[in-house]
Amino acid sequence: MNNLILNEMMKLVARKRLLVIGAIVGILVILFTFAQYKEVQTQREKLGSDDWRASLQQQIIDMQNRLGSSRISDDWREQIQVSVQQLQFYLDQDINPSEPGAVTFVRMFIENSSDLFIPLLIMIVASDLVSSEHTLGSVKLLLTRPVKRWRILLSKYITLLMATSLIVAMTGLLSYGLSGIVFGYHGWNAPIITGFLVDGGDVDTSSIRLISQWKFVLMDFGLVWFVAVVVGTLAFMLSVLIRSTAASMGVMLAALISGAILNNMVSSWESAKYLFMVNLKLTNYLNGVAPPITGMTLFSSMSVLLVWWAAALVLSFFVFTRQDVY
Amino acid sequence: MSATTLSVRNLTKTIKKHKVIKGISFELKEGEVFGFLGPNGAGKTTTIRMLVGLIRPTSGTIEICGYDVKKNFTKAMANLGCIVENPELYPYLSGTDNLLHFARMLPSVDAKRIAEVVDMVKLTERIDDKVKTYSLGMRQRLGIAQALLNRPKVLILDEPTNGLDPAGIRQMRVFIRELAEKEGLSVLVSSHLLSEIQLLCDRVAIITKGNIITVDTVESLLSSQEQAIWQLDPSVKGREILESLTEVTTLDDGYMVTPYDSTQIPKWNAALVHAGVQVLQLNRKIPVLEDLFLQLTDTGGAHIE
Ligand SMILES: Nc1ncnc2c1ncn2[C@@H]1O[C@H](COP(=O)(O)OP(=O)(O)OP(=O)(O)O)[C@@H](O)[C@H]1O
Ligand SMILES: [Mg+2]
Numbered sequence: 001m002n003n004l005i006l007n008e009m010m011k012l013v014a015r016k017r018l019l020v021i022g023a024i025v026g027i028l029v030i031l032f033t034f035a036q037y038k039e040v041q042t043q044r045e046k047l048g049s050d051d052w053r054a055s056l057q058q059q060i061i062d063m064q065n066r067l068g069s070s071r072i073s074d075d076w077r078e079q080i081q082v083s084v085q086q087l088q089f090y091l092d093q094d095i096n097p098s099e100p101g102a103v104t105f106v107r108m109f110i111e112n113s114s115d116l117f118i119p120l121l122i123m124i125v126a127s128d129l130v131s132s133e134h135t136l137g138s139v140k141l142l143l144t145r146p147v148k149r150w151r152i153l154l155s156k157y158i159t160l161l162m163a164t165s166l167i168v169a170m171t172g173l174l175s176y177g178l179s180g181i182v183f184g185y186h187g188w189n190a191p192i193i194t195g196f197l198v199d200g201g202d203v204d205t206s207s208i209r210l211i212s213q214w215k216f217v218l219m220d221f222g223l224v225w226f227v228a229v230v231v232g233t234l235a236f237m238l239s240v241l242i243r244s245t246a247a248s249m250g251v252m253l254a255a256l257i258s259g260a261i262l263n264n265m266v267s268s269w270e271s272a273k274y275l276f277m278v279n280l281k282l283t284n285y286l287n288g289v290a291p292p293i294t295g296m297t298l299f300s301s302m303s304v305l306l307v308w309w310a311a312a313l314v315l316s317f318f319v320f321t322r323q324d325v326y
Numbered sequence: 327m328s329a330t331t332l333s334v335r336n337l338t339k340t341i342k343k344h345k346v347i348k349g350i351s352f353e354l355k356e357g358e359v360f361g362f363l364g365p366n367g368a369g370k371t372t373t374i375r376m377l378v379g380l381i382r383p384t385s386g387t388i389e390i391c392g393y394d395v396k397k398n399f400t401k402a403m404a405n406l407g408c409i410v411e412n413p414e415l416y417p418y419l420s421g422t423d424n425l426l427h428f429a430r431m432l433p434s435v436d437a438k439r440i441a442e443v444v445d446m447v448k449l450t451e452r453i454d455d456k457v458k459t460y461s462l463g464m465r466q467r468l469g470i471a472q473a474l475l476n477r478p479k480v481l482i483l484d485e486p487t488n489g490l491d492p493a494g495i496r497q498m499r500v501f502i503r504e505l506a507e508k509e510g511l512s513v514l515v516s517s518h519l520l521s522e523i524q525l526l527c528d529r530v531a532i533i534t535k536g537n538i539i540t541v542d543t544v545e546s547l548l549s550s551q552e553q554a555i556w557q558l559d560p561s562v563k564g565r566e567i568l569e570s571l572t573e574v575t576t577l578d579d580g581y582m583v584t585p586y587d588s589t590q591i592p593k594w595n596a597a598l599v600h601a602g603v604q605v606l607q608l609n610r611k612i613p614v615l616e617d618l619f620l621q622l623t624d625t626g627g628a629h630i631e
Binding site: 015143147 | 375378379380381382399400401402404406408410411412413414415416417418419423426427428430431432433476
């Protein structure tokens with residue numbers, strides 16, 4: 001099995017996939033670091049001070065003004081109400097929710113990339129792991145060697161898991177390393193509040209806890225890794241089922257993007273919570289952001305994803321070990 | 327002495343309700359080159375895909391060195407090397423890495439064996455270049471090197487001379503004969519090039535529309551079809567005499583064709599001379615497989631559908 005994994009790694013490296021992904025992440029991190037830097041500067045000019053309390057107060061006022069407008073939808077109104085209450089809570093506790101520094105940047109970056117950006121990166125690897133063997137024709141040599149088919153697929157899947165971990169780790173390291181140049185490499189121990197319970201437009205602060213930011217970031221990474229594995233497994237399944245890499249990428253892309261859109265409009269479609277793509281933003285549960293459909297919890301989302309993951313894996317192995325290869 | 331290395335019994339395959347292979351059986355012996363001859367769409371590649379385990383037979387059994395391909399896949403494959411259609415290796419890897427890749431999938435193939443097969447196919451000079459820079463002939467050779475890595479007992483090559491130039495075809499032929507004669511491999515070669523099979527193979531199966539219509543040694547297939555060609559003067563009278571003795575067909579250019587039978591030819595000749603007909607030319611013609619093939623498939627086709 002080790003030899004088979006070594007083979008898959010050799011092919012992955014020879015095709016320079018991981019390098020491309022690293023470059024994409026690097027460029028994006030630089031872009032966002034610059035954007036963040038600009039924002040801090042304008043904030044400072046507008047308020048005429050460096051004090052985060054003033055800026056937080058300003059943010060709350062902006063949101064309240066928006067609540068006064070009659071044009072916003074009910075969903076959106078609830079979301080804003082929740083945010084206002086949370087920010088007010090931070091202000092009351094005298095805790096800066098976005099302590100400047102590389103660690104805060106990493107947290108923001110990973111949270112915002114968990115439902116689309118990271119899955120896209122994983123897709124680059126997963127989508128053609130199997131289908132490229134068909135397109136090249138090398139599958140005919142691969143499957144006529146004295147190795148059972150399930151072992152070959154398993155070696156590919158393990159390679160995918162390793163690549164997924166590598167990509168998530170690389171995203172963390174690059175965003176920390178690059179943003180630290182501008183914001184400084186600190187913020188590990190900044191306190192973060194977690195445990196907000198959101199019910200409709202109300203925030204229940206009875207079970208909140210204060211934890212160090214590094215613990216929070218670690219949890220974020222755990223959840224993002226989990227999402228990445230599930231999405232990677234689904235893309236992997238499509239690459240087994242669909243011989244054309246372009247087609248399987250297209251299907252996966254459509255699912256991910258539709259998830260991003262659905263998130264904003266499924267609040268009254270109860271059964272949509274069983275779709276994998278509306279369950280990808282797990283980090284929101286840590287932050288106390290209202291879920292797209294009421295009743296969804298971290299546990300329910302993870303269960304839904306786990307079911308999709310298992311089904312995809314079973315189907316992949318079932319089809320791959322049985323199919324006729326032309 | 328010559329053991330059976332590959333045996334196929336009553337193999338059938340139905341693809342989308344279409345019977346592509348309709349029950350074929352044959353055997354390969356140690357050290358022989360076996361030709362699989364048929365026109366486009368006859369079912370050669372489909373049969374080979376079943377032999378190497380890429381597709382499942384609808385019914386029938388395949389055994390490689392006594393191991394059933396379905397029940398004992400890994401043992402069967404350990405004795406097999408193959409190229410199905412084109413040798414599609416990884417273009418983004420070097421020749422060495424490609425061989426290393428497949429060597430890792432085999433038990434006990436070391437660097438020495440890799441160097442050995444590279445040397446056998448004479449690819450040493452370019453082996454560290456990326457495969458995408460190889461010519462078609464070099465890819466074929468690398469494909470064969472790959473197939474030989476595990477010292478197989480049975481080698482299956484689907485159209486190995488596809489895309490090669492005449493010199494390349496010759497080299498390939500010599501190489502395959504050497505493998506069979508010196509190393510005792512059984513080689514199954516499919517082709518629609520009749521001249522190829524004729525020069526290369528010991529025995530040949532002729533397949534058309536999913537049926538094997540005949541399996542025989544190349545010599546006996548050919549000798550049953552040998553012909554004598556006559557040029558006579560005066561030709562009309564000559565033909566009358568020959569027709570009284572045997573079957574005659576007259577070609578457009580006035581030559582006459584009769585079966586070749588070494589015991590009868592002198593008698594027919596004497597009869598002609600006796601009647602005052604001059605025999606200007608008498609040639610013995612060994613037919614190319616082509617004639618045979620067309621003849622067999624024409625009548626064979628009529629029986630099948
Ligand atoms: N995947 C498939 N789906 C449907 N029909 C198929 C499939 N593969 C092969 N066939 C049919 O099976 C028959 C035999 O095809 P096969 O490729 O075995 O021919 P062949 O003898 O190798 O021909 P060639 O000399 O052209 O390579 C053809 O009629 C073909 O149309
Ligand atoms: Mg073919």
